[in-house]
Each structure stands twice: as C-alpha cells, then as structure tokens.
Amino acid sequence: MTHPLPTYFISHGGGPWPWLPEMRRMFANLEASLVEMRQEKPRAVLMVSGHWETDEVAVMSSPNPPMVYDYYGFPPETYQIKYPAPGAPELAQRTADLLKSAGHKVSLDPQQGFDHGTFAPMAVIWPEADMPTYQISIRKDYDPATHFAIGRALAPLRDEGVLIVGSGLSFHNLRMFGPQAKVPSEAFDAWLDQTLALPAAKRTEALEHWETAPYARVCHAQEDHLVPLFVALGAAEDAQAERVYHDVMLRGGVTASSYRFS
Template identity: 85%
Template sequence: MTDTLPTYFISHGGGPWPWLPEMRRMFANLEASLVKMRAERPKAVLMISGHWETEEVAVMSSAHPPMVYDYYGFPPETYQIVYPAPGAPKLAQRTADLLSAAGHRVHLDGKQGFDHGTFAPMAVIWPEADMPTYQLSIRKDYDPATHFAIGRALAPLRDEGVLIVGSGLSFHNLRMFGPEARVPSEAFDAWLGQALALPADQRTAALLDWESAPYARLCHAQEDHLVPLFVALGAAEHDKAERVYHDVMLRGGVTASSYRFH
C-alpha cells in the first residue's frame, strides 16, 4: 500500500451501546459516521483508547486479544460480548520499535484485551470482526506534548496500511451527562472545532494549551478521553481536520464530535 491513510479521533459512545437497541437508536448519527470508516480499507487498525492507561506506553501484542468489560450497570448479557477480531503481533512489534527509536519507554503486552473504547466502535465499523486490530495505551500522566510526540513517532504506520484511531469523547464528565452539560459541552466543542481549523503550528499550540479552552476542566475533569486526540493529531500534524460527526446526544445535553485528519 502506497497511499497514506488518514487518522481519526472518534467519540466512541457509551459502554456496549451497539448491543442495546435503545442506546443504538440514540447513537444513530454516531453509527452512521463510523460505518463510513469502512471505506479506508486498511491492513490493520491501531486503536488508542482512553480506557487503557499505563505508566509507560504499552502495545497490545496478542494474536487473539481477550475482552475487557470496563463498564458498570449494564445488562448481564453485555458482559458476555465477544468481538473476536485477530490481533496484529508483527505490527505491535513494529509500533514498539518506532516508539523506542523515538526515545519512548515502551513494552509489549500480550495479555491486554479489547476494551469498549475499541470493541464498541469496531463492532459497528467492521461487524465481521475480520480486521486485525490492536491497541496502544495512553500514559497515566496525560501529558499533551508527550502524546503528540507518540503520535509523531507512529506516523510511518500510515504509509504501511495501519489506520490510527484515537478513541475517546470530546466531552467526558460522568457526573454531567444530561441537560446541564449543554452549555459547557457546546462551548468546548466549538473551541475544539476552531482550534483544529487553525494552521498546523497554531493548532498544535492550541491543543497543547487545551486547559485554556472554555469550560475545559468541566468537560474533562480527567482528560483520559481527550488524550487519544493528541496521538491521532500528532500522527497527522500537518494534515487538515474534517469534522465527520457532530451531535447533541444523551437527553439533549452533550455535544460531541469526531474528526478525520487527512
């Protein structure tokens, strides 16, 4: 493959939503945006999920990753979900080598499984579960500059058939899902769209200083679901941003967006 693949930052929705009819209807617009990602036709998908945190960067290396049910209060059957996509051990090693060469401490993890930040959107994008898929952790320090640098180190994978996807949410405050989220999430989402439309150097500077955005810490009291954006954008730092999903969801309160960088 010679074409350079885009990267994505997706708002991945709530818990095991594709398996719950009411939630699936609520996320109909998100589902439509995810389905369009099938057109990329990569050799494999590298997912950076906000649900896997480590002290140093880790790369999932299992040939057959297990499942991680990292959600609470859902029906019993959602803890039996299996998304049996194959892993990508050779690409995991390649990914670790790129990170190591760039000076990052990194290790392979042969036990880590797919969390819902990966298996929920992937079940919509590739329901046949035949796309090799592996994950990269985010660092517990959440440092924006470090995660931009991680993304830069991974950029060569785009020319090697790997689709890099940051999976989080542009708004993530579990104590504020509902009408009270309308004003802060709209304001932060508007800032994000404006920041991503800036020229590359200004865009990077704006994202590094994301805490200066309106309602930043109200929308991301803990920025685990924003950090995947830094990696996805670091791998496509000079590419344009295209908003591919925008919605007001969850009882009319939360504004959320997803982006494609190409």
C-alpha cells in the first residue's frame, strides 16, 4: 500500500532569483530546502501560486504552458527565461472534476502559463523541466474557509501521485522588505509556527482567523501569498506540519518559512 504524498507550503523567493547569481546566493538556504523536495518522486506537480488570481477557480490545462513574466525591474534576460516543463491536461480535467464534485465553480484555462511562483522554484527542484506541472488559481476573494475547502476537494490527488504545492511567502509586503520588516516578520513567523503545531481542528480555526495574528496586516497587506497555505493544508488537514525552511533574508530583515504536511 502506498502512502499519500505530502503537501507543501513554500516561500518561493523573489522574482527570477535562480537566474541571478547574487540573489541565488542570498536564497541558498531556500534552494537547499527546495532540492529536498525531489525525494517525493511524484507523477506530477500541482502548483497553487499566489500570482494567479481569478473570480472562480481555474485550472491550467495546456499541454505546453507558456511563460508569464509577472515581475518588474529585473535584467532584460530574465524576460527570456524558458522553463519548458510539460503540462498535465488529463490531470487538469481530473482536478476540475474533483472541484466540481465538491460544489466549486471551476473552468479549464488552456492559455494560462507558468508564473514565477511556479517556474522559479520548479527550476531549482526539477531543473531538467521534465516533471509534468500545472497550476490552479486562487480566488480573488482570498476567503480562508473557501480555500481550505478547495484543498479538501483536491486531497484525493495525493493518492494519485500528484504533489500539491502552495507557493507564496510567509511574509509579503513589498513596501517593507529590508530592516523594517524584522520585528513584524519575526512575530508573524513565530505565530505561524506555533499555530501549525496545534491539533488539526484548532489549527484550521486559527488560520481561518489569521488576521488576529501579530502584525498580520503588516506582513500581509494583501494576503495573496498566504492563501496558497490554506489550500495546501486543506489537502492534508490532519497531517503533521514540519518546518523545512526558516531563514532571515533580504538584508537581514525578512524572516520566512516553508512547511511540509505529511
């Protein structure tokens, strides 16, 4: 009998960092944690990126997803990056069917490409770009309970060889990267770690009310990069949380973490 795959919430780093030597050195600890994910040996990867938002859930269905350069201010060559991993159209349909069966409105999107919340970490985990990869969007309402429910609907994929990865950042306030982020990001990160150690029901309830956490709205003025956590955890709601990455980055200011749920 095979065990279901774990799920992950990863802090995916900044922009096209794997292609920029200085940034790659800064994210050396993050890179090491991402490389460890190769051990899971999935059939495919389903990414829930904080960079793709829709009114209702959409599922990437292209067999050969294009690229989405959703960052700005980086060198020109980073807008020519290619990560030519194959998509997973059959699994996209399976994913849509699971969501529909759970009562969610969902559509297939054959045009959507890989955003940097997907292609940057995947280029580190599977640099050969041979792992079938597809994405689902997060909803623009960011509702925690709804995204937990989306994760629950996706849980059967774990038994079918699909590695579900929530790709965001445990701190995401673009106006505060640097020393001014030190106190709020440390406090929120400590709350998150303590909360993820709670029993499942209490953990879900606490995360559904994440805005009561210390510095919650300072660390996530807009919670697009936190919402992927709700989906990843919803798909493994009774699982134990293991922190697999913890670092202070970006000029000593931002404390960030990643988790494995198994």
